[in-house]
Amino acid sequence: MKTIHETDNDFICDIQAPCFQMLSHDEIELIRESKTQILFRKGDNLTKQGTFASYILFIINGLAKQYIEGEVNKSFNLRIVKPGDFVGLSSVFSKNVFNYSSVAITDCQVFLIEKEAMAKVVKQNGIFSFDIIKRYCGQNINLFDSLRKILYKQMNGRIADTLLYIDGLKTENPEIFQLLSRKDIAEFAGISTESAVKLLKSFEKDGLIQLNDKDIVIEKREELMEISKRG
């Protein structure tokens, strides 16, 4: 025999994500009522920099790439968005536009939660808002790291940073490098595609990494970290 909730597919999804575990039944109801679930296909935009944001996105599964757009084909990649991540949080609390774009690099199952509901729950539930604050904090640290990378490091350090970052996602997503082009990697490092190609080859020659088609295996993590630190 099934309860009402067990038959409700959406509800089960809510429950599954750890970050929603801390909500009361009423709060989950609130979220449920003002949410929808969408399949973004590989290549679809989850957000477009500058558009009005009336909701936040919560990634159930799949991966996306979050980036800031500059002039023609000049983007800078901020991060890979993973299951359990929110996208567009800041639109809830302050500016009512998305300040970055993001695009699915695999098919992505995503919740959209209207921001009013989100704001209400945050105000009600301190534990939940603590979690959100923690996420902000993490994002801030990443943004500072990105800034440092761009401001103070040169190519070697930037690519080392980038490789270490992406490699850190490999445990959960072994195929992560296959999903990224050299251009993507270059845009994480903030350098030209050609430079990225050359540097990767040179890192390979020095035995720091191994290039197997699109996959990249880190051979000498310590040295890479050294290069990253040196800048």
Next chain:
Amino acid sequence: MKTIHETDNDFICDIQAPCFQMLSHDEIELIRESKTQILFRKGDNLTKQGTFASYILFIINGLAKQYIEGEVNKSFNLRIVKPGDFVGLSSVFSKNVFNYSSVAITDCQVFLIEKEAMAKVVKQNGIFSFDIIKRYCGQNINLFDSLRKILYKQMNGRIADTLLYIDGLKTENPEIFQLLSRKDIAEFAGISTESAVKLLKSFEKDGLIQLNDKDIVIEKREELMEISKRG
């Protein structure tokens, strides 16, 4: 000497579009204050089927493709969105989600107007709302045509319909066919890509059309219209 408005790029844009000419100064102000302008690059989604819609889009320049998504890689193309067209109108007046996706097939300069502002102006200004209603009416007719195409016509009729429709855009956009793949054309016709390829070849053999790489030139419009009517 310049007036304030002449220096205000956005304002000039508002003014330019014929459909906003019928607004009073105050109404334009209202729209202005709650709008933003975004460059969607070729390939970017303007809308994603199912996401919350808090604004409507108004195309300033560029072309987009509007489609409904089905199961994996099975979409149906509804129309080509042109400069002067609105996207997402229905989200203002009823359902608060986009009921179709759209993607830029060239770079697109687009206004986003928050729906509250839009609704207010529509209520205030009968001439403007008449224009909007006319647009709805046009869209409805197109939807009926699409339905008829799918329900009652077979391949030949569907492709003929599609060719006539796209060719109708050619005066304003001579490069329109170059922007569409065979898959796109097939998805307008609601048939498989392979069938579309074969039919186009067969139409060419019969002298109905001329295939110059991606461009398609209609040679015998009357006959195509006949085929379209026959279904």
Next chain:
DNA sequence: AATTACGACAACTTTTTTATTGATTTAGTT
């Protein structure tokens, strides 16, 4: 003034995507 760090361009190769064609299968119609 020399060196370094890198981006930009051009030429080229490889990979991926799109287009094409024929053969086969399925379902509906006559």
Next chain:
DNA sequence: AACTAAATCAATAAAAAAGTTGTCGTAATT
């Protein structure tokens, strides 16, 4: 049961995109 319409599959061809490499120019650093 035969016929038709059209999708699906598989193989191939062609076009486009991504990756690679060398050369050169420029701006900052030493």
